[in-house]
Amino acid sequence: MAVTVETHGSVAEAARALAQGGVYLGGGTGIMRGVNAGAVQGRVVRSSDPALRVIRSTADGFSLGAGVTMAQVLGERDLAFLHAAARSVGGPQVRAMGTIGGNLFAPHPYGDFATALLALGARALMASGSPRNLDDLLRDRDRTGLVAAVEVPRPRDPRAFGFVKVQRVKPRGVAVLSIAAHLPREGGRLRGVRVAFGAMGPAPLRASAVERVLEGATLDAATIARAAQVAAEGLTPPTDPVATGWYRASVVGVHLKRLLERMV
Numbered sequence: 001m002a003v004t005v006e007t008h009g010s011v012a013e014a015a016r017a018l019a020q021g022g023v024y025l026g027g028g029t030g031i032m033r034g035v036n037a038g039a040v041q042g043r044v045v046r047s048s049d050p051a052l053r054v055i056r057s058t059a060d061g062f063s064l065g066a067g068v069t070m071a072q073v074l075g076e077r078d079l080a081f082l083h084a085a086a087r088s089v090g091g092p093q094v095r096a097m098g099t100i101g102g103n104l105f106a107p108h109p110y111g112d113f114a115t116a117l118l119a120l121g122a123r124a125l126m127a128s129g130s131p132r133n134l135d136d137l138l139r140d141r142d143r144t145g146l147v148a149a150v151e152v153p154r155p156r157d158p159r160a161f162g163f164v165k166v167q168r169v170k171p172r173g174v175a176v177l178s179i180a181a182h183l184p185r186e187g188g189r190l191r192g193v194r195v196a197f198g199a200m201g202p203a204p205l206r207a208s209a210v211e212r213v214l215e216g217a218t219l220d221a222a223t224i225a226r227a228a229q230v231a232a233e234g235l236t237p238p239t240d241p242v243a244t245g246w247y248r249a250s251v252v253g254v255h256l257k258r259l260l261e262r263m264v
Ligand SMILES: Cc1cc2nc3c(=O)[nH]c(=O)nc-3n(C[C@H](O)[C@H](O)[C@H](O)COP(=O)(O)OP(=O)(O)OC[C@H]3O[C@@H](n4cnc5c(N)ncnc54)[C@H](O)[C@@H]3O)c2cc1C
Pocket: 023, 024, 025, 026, 027, 028, 029, 030, 031, 032, 066, 067, 088, 089, 090, 091, 094, 097, 098, 099, 100, 101, 102, 103, 104, 105, 106, 109, 110, 111, 112, 113, 145, 146, 147, 148, 173, 174, 175
């Protein structure tokens, strides 16, 4: 079967077209592999809507069009809190084309930027106009429509947000795992903690056991040790050519400890 590419002038039209079947093309860094290998066939839908590339500030943060690239994020000084995550995605060519919308749907072990968005409590604005929190969207990626934008709350204290990607091939390898932690404090105690792991499941996910340890605690050596101890609790990380699931589960606590120690 041949591949036909349709370009629609608005996100809404692209969403309507997708409802008839086909696959959406963002920057194409992931999907073009499938097209070239013959694994993606039939309709490929894209949108040239300029709104997809817009970054704007909102009352409590930023709205990033789903077609915003990693390179665009890196070019925005106000998005400095997201730079480590954006810089961790592939090399310069991938960052020039790869979009934040595509990163939400990139298969394991990809999704480093999505991991950061999840820890920040970002939500997706669907082409239908309805919002969806990323926890739900990432849990059920197969049955999701077109994402038009992602709304990212601004961390009140940028030092309360940390990100690390663990890789074996330097400087640009795929993730053994990635960790993003948002640790706001009130009166010295952690309040509203969100910690997310990438490459520790089929899609980026919340580190629930870690969050339970950290919430309401002070970020001291004893708390960090307890958080590290439970890091892999309830998780069954995948095995792939980069690392076995056993290895991922064994080292996640070590890397979480190092990240949290930097955030004390
Ligand atoms: C050499 C190489 C290295 C890479 N390294 C990394 C890495 O280190 N970390 C990492 O996280 N990723 C990596 N990737 C994967 C990929 O490049 C990125 O995840 C990128 O952000 C995907 O964005 P894209 O726009 O190119 O997605 P596309 O390839 O266009 O699409 C990917 C998937 O997302 C869907 N999609 C795209 N946009 C939307 C939308 N708006 N709404 C709904 N669905 C959508 C598509 O239908 C498709 O299923 C790498 C890829 C390559 C080729």
